[in-house]
Amino acid sequence: MEDLKIKGGYVYDPLNGVDGDAMDVLISGGKVVEKVGRDAKVIDAKGKLVMAGGVDLHSHIAGSKINIGRLMRPEDHRKDVVPRTRVTRAGVGYSCPSTFVAGYRYAQMGYTAVMEAAMPPLGARHVHEELNDTPIIDKSAFTLFGNNHFTLKYVKEGDLEKLKAFISWLLRATRGYAVKIVNPGGVENWKWGKNVGGLDDLVYNYEVSPRQIVTMLAQANEELGLPHTIHLHCNNLGVPGNYETTIDTMEAVKGIRPADGRKATVHVVHCQFNSLDGDNWMNVKSGASKVAKYVNANEHVTLDLGQAIFTDTTTMTGDGPWQFRLWNITGNKWVNSDVEMEAGAGVVPYTFKKDNPANAIQWGIGLELALLIEDPWRVYMTTDHPNGGPFTFYPTVISWLMSRQARTDLMREMNKSVLRRTTLPNIYREYTFGEIATVTRAATAKALGLKDKGHLGIGADGDVSVYHLDPTAWRPSMYRDLEKSLARAAYTVKGGEIVVKDGVVTATPLGSTFWVDSKIPEKLEAEVMKEIEADFDKYYTVGFRNYPVEDAYLPTGVRMETKGRWAR
């Protein structure tokens, strides 16, 4: 591959303290370097915005849930048909895009890495098959742990070392990257038609509480030194008044010693859905300022928005009981999915409407969180694609973050609840380009422990996005121009290769899939494997030996080895 010189753009690289300086970015051998050859290909970025490739740490693009969404929503596809071109395949878009289209559309916006946020272990092969058909972007998948039989068993026994061994084994077996927890305990109780209502309710038959599950998984996660913290979808999602549960959950993992090199012990996902105040959907109001206040005072928490978008989308979570509740509220179609010993899920189409008071408040909450939390290194821009809305709306969300006028113009069209029951109208903060680079790239890559991503320092991956936008001339009143230019990157460079030019995909290399290989002490491994195998023989529909994902499923897998702290 030829060397690349991205010349003279306004570069925003917050991890390296670069804030809009006009400079060159040089790439050779797929990495950012100090020097390139004389015959390097030159991209003229003069007067343009240059950032590292976008890194999305929470999205649903592969596996059984999104596939259920695809199956149950032909009407979603019908309105967004994507013809093939010379280099790209045909597909469909909108809220449940086909795999190829998901890869193309992320790249068209300048994103080069996307994490699939919920992988049921039994669906791991399917997830990786789909990730292999998702071109251009790098990816990883987070394995579901919060309601897994073995998690509950070892939490009940209070055996932290065995829990650590199990986590290490299951991450390896599923080629997973992080510990995902969805409504801990609640999804197991859903198998009995019930849920949990708070941190100290008990899980049937295991007699453990969500508090115990979360704290022990967080403890194990940090002792194992996994690259990312636990990735937590809290209890009581979508229940008015749930901000209390959210803060309680954050508080529960406060005392845990983080892994070396970071301060966080928990990442709370799509926090918009978990920052509701009030008693019911009639008097619901924003609890965002309370959550933000807690986060501002406590360094061990990171979160992402799950910003709501006013459009027709598809909700899909591992939170089976919540999806049932949403089906009851909406009467839309519903699919429930049960993953025997491990997890569950549900899918329900949903439309966020401007004239719906609750939806207007939800829209406000996401932005309040982003604007009230002072440290952009701890609050990340997502829509929890496709739960809050399709990821293709990221440029719109960024325009709301950067332009108060964009927010006000929209609030005029919305239900007045957003004015009365959120603090958004009184917030004047507008993100800078440096802060946008932080919440969409630098901070997400850092939170994920992807050291070569999210920045443009020497040795970083050659993933760069260039936009038709002059940040020195841009004003918040020009938010529509911002939206347009972020939606169609002037250039997206992936691993030193130009993959998008003027918003059109020009090349479709297959990105890497990262997975974590955490070494288990030999004796402990032998002991725990024996226990797991015994339960597999008794309860699983899959043989123990047929269970782990083979290497053939990860043709571009990248193993990340970690060595934890072990007591025995």
Place this chain on the structure above:
Amino acid sequence: MKELVLKPKKLPELPLEAEVITPDSVAGKTLKEVKALPVYVGNTVHELGDYFDVKGETAETPSDQLVAIQGECGNVKYIGAGMTAGRLIVEGCVGMHAGAEMEGGELIVTGSASNWAGAEMKGGLLRIHGDAGHQLGAAYRGSPEGMTGGVIVVGGDVGLEAGAFMRRGMLIIHGNVDSFLGVHMNGGEVFVFGKVARRFGAEAKGNGGFIACFGGVESILPTYVYDTTFRPDFMKLYLRQLRDQLGIEAAGKFLEASFKRYRGDIAVGGTAEILVVEP
């Protein structure tokens, strides 16, 4: 009104997809431009002029445009799909999806229509003198709403799932109707002068919707409950309008009729009405 005449030449063996045959896409164009409009055969793109002789005049706006197709088009799909204004007359049969998602204007088919005619129609008038296939005025698979407006009149018989997921609008059928008429319907009015086959109105929610049966029914779902026999004033008004405005002569015969009313589908807590004329 300016008239544009399309005469089919030798049509391909595979279905021809011609959503460009609408007053909207020809108005304001020269004949040359009209002939160059894209049509599809399988995965290949052709020009309208390859399969049709194009003669006559085009109007400035769709509302002044009359398009007449003189010849059989049973294998041509999407004729009149999405049209918003003007008139489109087909002297013969049409293929699938005729008038699908149409929003306004008038589409007249002197022969029969295939499946999905008037699917997800939003407005306008679709008149089929012959028979209609399955899923007449229905929702496409997955959609929560089928017809949301407009009127469909069929002279002959109709296939399965007519008016599925109907939300608003009117369906008038002179002949017999196959099973699952008005399945999932949630509003809208259906008049059938022929015989209605089984399971009509299944999972209908109501919202003021009704299915009026003037030519007998095969059976009524057990999840519909009989409540009264009456002679509703609104029905008289409807029938008079159908006769006078749309020329439905059959309607005039039932001005004084009384009806048995059934409510359901109680399986989904619905309040839709089935009205069966008393002999």
